[in-house]
Amino acid sequence: MKIPAPQHSGAVGVARPRLEAPDKVAGKARYAADAAVPGSAFGYVVTAPVARGRVRHIDSEAVRGMPGVVGVLDHRNAPRLNPEAGNFFGPDGSLRLLQDDAIPYAGRPVALVVAETFEQARTAAAALRIDYATATHDTGFAADHPSARPASTAFGPDAEIGDVEAELAASAVIVDERYRTPEQHGAAMEPHSATAWWEDGRLQVLDCNQGPFTMAMTLAVLLRLDPAQVRIRAEHVGGGFGSKSMLGPHLVLAAMATTVLDRPVRVTLTRAQVFQTVAMRPATEQRLRIGADTDGRLRALHHEAAFAGSPIAEYVENCPEPSKVLYAAPAIRTRLTTVPLDILPPYSVRGPGLTPGSFALESAMDEVAERLGMDPVDVRLRNEPAAGPVTGLPFRGRNLAACLHEGARRFAWHTRDHRPRRRREGGLLIGTGMAATCFSTGALPSSATITAETDGTYTVAIGASDIGTGARTALTAIAADALDVGPERIRLRIADSDLGLAWAAGGSRGTTSWAWAITMAAAELRAAAPATRPFTVSADTSEAFAALPYAERHAYSAVFTQVAVDPATGEIRVRRLLGVFAVGRIVNPLLARSQAVGGLITGLSTALHEDGTRDRVTGRNANPDFAGYHIAAHADVPGIEAHFVPDHDPDDPSGIKGIGEIGTVGTAAAIANAVWHATGTRQRTLPLRLDRVLEPGRTEGDLPVR
Amino acid sequence: MSDRTRSAITLHANGDARALTVDNRRTLLDALRDDLGLTGAKKGCDHGQCGACTVLVNGRRVVSCLTLAAAADGSEVTTVEGLAGADRLSPLQEAFVRLDGLQCGFCTPGQLCSATAVLAEHAAGWPSAATRPDRPYAPGRPTPALDAAEIRERMSGNLCRCGAYPQIVRAVLEAARDTAAEHAHTPETGAADLEESHA
Known part of the structure; x- marks a missing residue:
C-alpha cells in the first residue's frame, strides 16, 4: 500500500500542554476513587500479620452484626478463582486471593469487610478476630542463599561468549566488586482503587491501571468469564511506575465482592496496604568482574545478579541487561539467579532490571576508569560496539556516543580533575560523576479504530492508558499527522478495555505500540478515501510486529551530576543533575522533557532515599509509609536538566522510542560515582544512607584532603 | 440530627454553605469527597505524609485527612475546585x-x-x-x-x-x-x- 506522505506539518514535534491539564488543575479529572457509583458499598482489606502460616479461624460472624456491615469475604465464601491466571511471566499466586487458608507472605489479604460507609468498614475490619497458625518464615535475602536457583529465561538466556577467565588473566586491571540494592516501591501517589459492579451480564470496573485491555483479559481468566463479559476503564490514573501493570488485589477483591454481594463495591487500598500488597522491585545482590587493558579497552565483562523472588510467581529482574548491550568485550558472561523467599512476589518497578543492574555495571566501570587513571567518559567511548556485543545483531539507532559527547559538553566535564577528594567548600566535599545507560525499546501488538465523522472530525479509539506520561496528548498529535489534519479535529478515546487489543503503559513500549496502531489505521483510512461518512477502519499491528527484523533496539542516556557531601553528617545534596537522552523522535518536547526529568528524580530518590526494609523477626515491611519510606521531596531536588539528541528508530513508522524508564536507569550510579569523587570512598550499597557515608570523628573544619 | 456518633455541621465550601450530618469519625477529606462531591482533594496516604489532600481552612493550609469534619464545623474551606475565578483559572x-x-x-x-x-x-x-x-x-x-x-x-x-x-x-x-x-x-x-x- 503506497500512501502519500502526510503534508500537514503540524502536531508531532511541537510543545503543547497536556490535553487534560486544565481538568487536572481544576480538580475536575475523575480518578478511580472519585467515581460515585450509586449504591456503592465500601470494602476494607484485612491483611495477614504473619509471613508464613495459615488461617486457623476467622470470626466473621462477630462483625456481620456491626453497624453498616454488608458482608465479609474470606476463603470460606469467596468465589473460586482460576489458578492459571497470571502475568507476563506465567501463573501468579498473588492473584489467587481468599482461596485457601495458606499465608505465603506478610500482608497477604485474608478477608474483605464490606460496609455501607468507609468508616463502618474500617471499624469492622479492625474488630475482625483472626487466629493464625504461624510457621517459620524466611525473608532474609542473600545471593548465596541455599534456595537460590537460575532465574527464568523469559528475557533470554545468560550470555557466555569468549573465555572470561583467560581474558581476566590477561587484563592490566581487574575490578571485582559486589553491589547491593534494597526493595524499592513504585509508590505512585494514587493508592490502588477499583469499583466493580455487574450490569446487564457484564462485570464493569472503574480501576486505576496501566493497561485496561490486558487487565480485563487477565481478570476474565481469573474469574473464568468470557472476555466479552469484562469491561475495565481507567480514564485518569494517578501514576503507575509498574505498580499498576498487574491485576491488583483491590480489583480482584472488588470483583469477588460485587459477585457475592450483588451490589457495587469499591475497594481502595490504604497506603500501608499499597506497600504490603502491591508488588515491589526485589532486593538485588550483584557481582561485577571487569578486566581492561591499559588503554581502557575491555577484555572481560562478568555480571552476576541475584534477586529476591517468591515460590508462588515467576519474575525476572533482568539486572545483567546493560552488560549485554553497552560495551564491546571479547568475553562476556552473565548469570541471573532468583532466591525464592516468603515475600510478596516482586514485579516491575520503573526501569526494571536496569535500575539496579546499571547501578552495579556503571559503578564498576567508574572503578575501571579510576584504576586506569582515565576519564570515565573516555573509557565508555573506547568500548563502543559495532553490533550487539552478545547477539551480534545490528543496532537500530545507537546514539550513546552522542549522549556522552553532548552531556560532557554541557556539563563542562573537560574541566574535571579526575582524582577524588580534591574539591571542598567549607565543610563540604564536592564531587562530580557520570554514568551511561540503555533501556530496551520496541512495540508490541495493538489495535486502533478510526472513524471519519460527518463533521470532518476523527474519532480515534485505542486501548491506551495515560498514567501521567502524556500519552493522550502524544497520540492525538500522532493521529493528527497521520491523518494529515490539525490536532483540534482529533477526538481520542482511550483507557477502556472495550477498545480492543492494546499493550499497556509499560516496558517503555506504550506510546510506541499505540502510535504504530494509530498510524496504520490512519494509512488505511486515507487509502480508502471514503466518499461517505461516517466511515470506520480498524488496524492491528500483530502481523507487522511479527515481521519486524531482529535487532538491538534501545534508548540511551548519559547522566552527569554534581554532589556536595557533608562528611560530618553523611548528608548528600545533589546540586546538579543533567541527562542527555537518545529516545527516538520526540513527539512533544514539553511533555517528553517532563517525563525524562521525572525519571532522573526517581533515580535520585533511589540513590539517596528509598530503602524498603523488612523486619527479619516478623518478615513484614518495616517502613510501609512515606515517613519511613522517604521518596524525594521538593527540597531534595535541584533544577534538573534534560536534553535530547537527534535519534530515531528506522523500523518504527513514527520513529519513536520509549522515554518512561531510561531517565531513572543511570542516575544512581552517576550519583554514587560523584560521591566517590567527592569523598574518595566507594559506595556499593543503595541507598547512600547517612550512616554509610559519614566519616566517624569528623567535625566541621576537620577535612584532610587525601 | 446529631447523636453520640454523628454531628450536624456546616461547611462553607468554596463559598457555598453546605449543611450535612457526618459520622464523628469522618475526616474533612472524606466529607469533602464523598458527602459534598468535591473529589479534587485526593487521599494519597491518609496519614498527613503526602500532602495530596491539602485544602485551605479559613485561609490556612491543612492536610484534610488529619482534620475531622466535625472539627471544621463553621469553617471556610477552599478546595482546588474553588481556586479558579468565575471564567478563568488562577x-x-x-x-x-x-x-x-x-x-x-x-x-x-x-x-x-x-x-x-x-x-x-x-x-x-x-x-x-x-x-x-x-x-x-x-x-x-x-x-x-x-x-x-x-x-x-x-x-x-x-x-x-x-x-x-x-x-x-x-x-x-x-x-x-x-x-x-x-x-x-x-x-x-x-x-x-x-x-x-x-x-
Missing part, C-alpha cells in the same frame, strides 16, 4: 498548565492549594527554614522575594512521585512574579532564580 493554575507542573495530576490539587497558601504566607512575611540569614523577614522591612530554595522548602509537604518538582517550582515562581507585578511591587526575584539551566 495564575497558579495557568502556570501549572503552561509549564507542565504536573504529570499524573494526582498530587496537583494539593500542590496548588499549598502553593496558594505559600504565596499568602510569604506575602504576610512568614519566614521559612530556607530564609537566608542575610535577608531576614522583619517588621518594617520589605519582604524578600520568593526564590526557588524558599519554594522548595515551603512546598516539601507535598510529594510528587512523577517528579514534576522543577516545573512546579517554576510555575510557583512565575505566578508569584505575576502576582507581585499585579500589586505593582518590584520583586527581587531575578532571572537566575527562574531559569536554572546551567547550559
Whole structure:
C-alpha cells in the first residue's frame, strides 16, 4: 500500500500542554476513587500479620452484626478463582486471593469487610478476630542463599561468549566488586482503587491501571468469564511506575465482592496496604568482574545478579541487561539467579532490571576508569560496539556516543580533575560523576479504530492508558499527522478495555505500540478515501510486529551530576543533575522533557532515599509509609536538566522510542560515582544512607584532603 | 440530627454553605469527597505524609485527612475546585498548565492549594527554614522575594512521585512574579532564580 506522505506539518514535534491539564488543575479529572457509583458499598482489606502460616479461624460472624456491615469475604465464601491466571511471566499466586487458608507472605489479604460507609468498614475490619497458625518464615535475602536457583529465561538466556577467565588473566586491571540494592516501591501517589459492579451480564470496573485491555483479559481468566463479559476503564490514573501493570488485589477483591454481594463495591487500598500488597522491585545482590587493558579497552565483562523472588510467581529482574548491550568485550558472561523467599512476589518497578543492574555495571566501570587513571567518559567511548556485543545483531539507532559527547559538553566535564577528594567548600566535599545507560525499546501488538465523522472530525479509539506520561496528548498529535489534519479535529478515546487489543503503559513500549496502531489505521483510512461518512477502519499491528527484523533496539542516556557531601553528617545534596537522552523522535518536547526529568528524580530518590526494609523477626515491611519510606521531596531536588539528541528508530513508522524508564536507569550510579569523587570512598550499597557515608570523628573544619 | 456518633455541621465550601450530618469519625477529606462531591482533594496516604489532600481552612493550609469534619464545623474551606475565578483559572493554575507542573495530576490539587497558601504566607512575611540569614523577614522591612530554595522548602509537604518538582517550582515562581507585578511591587526575584539551566 503506497500512501502519500502526510503534508500537514503540524502536531508531532511541537510543545503543547497536556490535553487534560486544565481538568487536572481544576480538580475536575475523575480518578478511580472519585467515581460515585450509586449504591456503592465500601470494602476494607484485612491483611495477614504473619509471613508464613495459615488461617486457623476467622470470626466473621462477630462483625456481620456491626453497624453498616454488608458482608465479609474470606476463603470460606469467596468465589473460586482460576489458578492459571497470571502475568507476563506465567501463573501468579498473588492473584489467587481468599482461596485457601495458606499465608505465603506478610500482608497477604485474608478477608474483605464490606460496609455501607468507609468508616463502618474500617471499624469492622479492625474488630475482625483472626487466629493464625504461624510457621517459620524466611525473608532474609542473600545471593548465596541455599534456595537460590537460575532465574527464568523469559528475557533470554545468560550470555557466555569468549573465555572470561583467560581474558581476566590477561587484563592490566581487574575490578571485582559486589553491589547491593534494597526493595524499592513504585509508590505512585494514587493508592490502588477499583469499583466493580455487574450490569446487564457484564462485570464493569472503574480501576486505576496501566493497561485496561490486558487487565480485563487477565481478570476474565481469573474469574473464568468470557472476555466479552469484562469491561475495565481507567480514564485518569494517578501514576503507575509498574505498580499498576498487574491485576491488583483491590480489583480482584472488588470483583469477588460485587459477585457475592450483588451490589457495587469499591475497594481502595490504604497506603500501608499499597506497600504490603502491591508488588515491589526485589532486593538485588550483584557481582561485577571487569578486566581492561591499559588503554581502557575491555577484555572481560562478568555480571552476576541475584534477586529476591517468591515460590508462588515467576519474575525476572533482568539486572545483567546493560552488560549485554553497552560495551564491546571479547568475553562476556552473565548469570541471573532468583532466591525464592516468603515475600510478596516482586514485579516491575520503573526501569526494571536496569535500575539496579546499571547501578552495579556503571559503578564498576567508574572503578575501571579510576584504576586506569582515565576519564570515565573516555573509557565508555573506547568500548563502543559495532553490533550487539552478545547477539551480534545490528543496532537500530545507537546514539550513546552522542549522549556522552553532548552531556560532557554541557556539563563542562573537560574541566574535571579526575582524582577524588580534591574539591571542598567549607565543610563540604564536592564531587562530580557520570554514568551511561540503555533501556530496551520496541512495540508490541495493538489495535486502533478510526472513524471519519460527518463533521470532518476523527474519532480515534485505542486501548491506551495515560498514567501521567502524556500519552493522550502524544497520540492525538500522532493521529493528527497521520491523518494529515490539525490536532483540534482529533477526538481520542482511550483507557477502556472495550477498545480492543492494546499493550499497556509499560516496558517503555506504550506510546510506541499505540502510535504504530494509530498510524496504520490512519494509512488505511486515507487509502480508502471514503466518499461517505461516517466511515470506520480498524488496524492491528500483530502481523507487522511479527515481521519486524531482529535487532538491538534501545534508548540511551548519559547522566552527569554534581554532589556536595557533608562528611560530618553523611548528608548528600545533589546540586546538579543533567541527562542527555537518545529516545527516538520526540513527539512533544514539553511533555517528553517532563517525563525524562521525572525519571532522573526517581533515580535520585533511589540513590539517596528509598530503602524498603523488612523486619527479619516478623518478615513484614518495616517502613510501609512515606515517613519511613522517604521518596524525594521538593527540597531534595535541584533544577534538573534534560536534553535530547537527534535519534530515531528506522523500523518504527513514527520513529519513536520509549522515554518512561531510561531517565531513572543511570542516575544512581552517576550519583554514587560523584560521591566517590567527592569523598574518595566507594559506595556499593543503595541507598547512600547517612550512616554509610559519614566519616566517624569528623567535625566541621576537620577535612584532610587525601 | 446529631447523636453520640454523628454531628450536624456546616461547611462553607468554596463559598457555598453546605449543611450535612457526618459520622464523628469522618475526616474533612472524606466529607469533602464523598458527602459534598468535591473529589479534587485526593487521599494519597491518609496519614498527613503526602500532602495530596491539602485544602485551605479559613485561609490556612491543612492536610484534610488529619482534620475531622466535625472539627471544621463553621469553617471556610477552599478546595482546588474553588481556586479558579468565575471564567478563568488562577495564575497558579495557568502556570501549572503552561509549564507542565504536573504529570499524573494526582498530587496537583494539593500542590496548588499549598502553593496558594505559600504565596499568602510569604506575602504576610512568614519566614521559612530556607530564609537566608542575610535577608531576614522583619517588621518594617520589605519582604524578600520568593526564590526557588524558599519554594522548595515551603512546598516539601507535598510529594510528587512523577517528579514534576522543577516545573512546579517554576510555575510557583512565575505566578508569584505575576502576582507581585499585579500589586505593582518590584520583586527581587531575578532571572537566575527562574531559569536554572546551567547550559
